[in-house]
Amino acid sequence: MLGNERCYIVGAYEHPTRKAPDKSVAQLHAECAAGALADAGLTKNEVDGYFCVDDVPVLSMIDFLNLKVRHCDSTDIGGNSSLLQIAHAAQAIAAGKCNIALVTLAGRPRSEKVFVNPARPDMMWETPLRYELLDMYALGARRHMHEYGTTSEQLAWIKVAASHHAQHNPHALLRKVVTVEDVLASPMVSDPLHRLDCCVVSDGGGAVLVTRPEIAKSLKRPQVKVIGAGEAVQGQSAGAVELTASAARHSGAIAFKDAGVKPSDIQYASIYDSFTITVLIALEDLGFCEKGRGGHFVADGNLISGVGRLPFNTDGGGLCNNHPSRGGMTKVIEAVRQLRGEAHPAVQVKDCALALAHGVGGRMGTRHSGATLIFERE
Structure with a gap:
């Protein structure tokens, strides 16, 4: 659940590519971030919270994007992680941990077929099947x-x-x-x-920016409240x-x-x-x-x-x-x-x-x- 203060989506961008053999996952993250920032009319220097799934380590992405953040999150619960992270970003903003949160997603499953086999307690029972x-x-x-x-x-x-x-x-x-x-x-x-x-x-990705009400209302974008x-x-x-x-x-x-x-x-x-x-x-x-x-x-x-x-x-x-x-x-x-x-x-x-x-x-x-x-x- 959210706090009493409702936050807003002020920038949104979907990467247009569906096959990216010449781009890294980190590059796709960066291009999605740039698209969302441009959509919102903000700069990366105004971002003080960053959220992404840990396919690319969040610390590496913060460094790659040259962000100066006060709060970050790499919660991974599967394909819906971005939705959860948007909720977590809204909660972090309400708690005063950041003011403008960038949430990015990127992947190259079409170009780079990789099977990740994490250490899970169920693997020894299910993998043989x-x-x-x-x-x-x-x-x-x-x-x-x-x-x-x-x-x-x-x-x-x-x-x-x-x-x-x-x-x-x-x-x-x-x-x-x-x-x-x-x-x-x-x-x-x-x-x-x-x-x-x-x-x-497909390959591709996307990004959104989440922020507090007073910042959202200062931007010349339609108001979409979470x-x-x-x-x-x-x-x-x-x-x-x-x-x-x-x-x-x-x-x-x-x-x-x-x-x-x-x-x-x-x-x-x-x-x-x-x-x-x-x-x-x-x-x-x-x-x-x-x-x-x-x-x-x-x-x-x-x-x-x-x-x-x-x-x-x-x-x-x-x-x-x-x-x-x-x-x-x-x-x-x-x-x-x-x-x-x-x-x-x-x-x-x-x-x-x-x-x-x-x-x-x-x-x-x-x-x-x-x-x-x-x-x-x-």
Whole structure:
């Protein structure tokens, strides 16, 4: 949860590249930082807080960017770390630890395929089974189908919605509009998930700047306030595994209470979309529909801007636009665009005043985290 003082997003930038064989991860971080600073009308000398995931050590990045900071954070809870760090930045600002916080994300998974094998207590038991991240999500999808009657056609509608939005994004990796039939005709990669149920793999990154109200109001940028934040973790509970529920039910409840709003108030949602099932379960657990009704909620274009009740991922999301190792940052950036009225006109939500961004980190089905942010336009 946030403190009494609500902070603002004053700068946001998404790196346009989707393949960067000639750039280092540190360089991508730096270019994202420069883009966000330019967007806000600030200089790096005004930044006194820095947050990044520890793919590149935070101390090395502070030195590389030549920052003079009073506070830093390299919290890593997976793909949604940027959302958590934005909440932590707001909390640090409220506590007086810094005034202007820079949060950056960058990755090169498309150019540099690296498997990191950290020392984890579960590795000795799980590695011999040779399970993949994709398989865990497929297991959740199959269980959801068994329990609630969800269909592959319903899951496909999530990809269809993303593709309708991506066609308007010149930087999206996949811009072709697809149909439900296209998704079902794509190769099965882990039953019941097809290739088009899976996110893209790209290089790139993004950055945002978070600051206190008086600084935000002195800048000539639209006012985007962070009004709610929630975080949660979910494990296997010593064997009581929940394949069709996620940490979103806890992080979302905290964020909605913090913001003083409810799911029906949200006009736009950025939802982490590593796989189509990731979106469906998150929508249920965040309260946008009843548990087990996600398939019905996403069907027939209900997530398409200008068509459905809840426009989502209007940049094309991870399913079509980009997924630079960790997809949380881009979810925030598109939410900021919507609230500023800067999304593509074809997907811009009219008079968008309340937006949500939610991310998942880790592996649903084993251990994962949920991070939820709620933003308001002033």
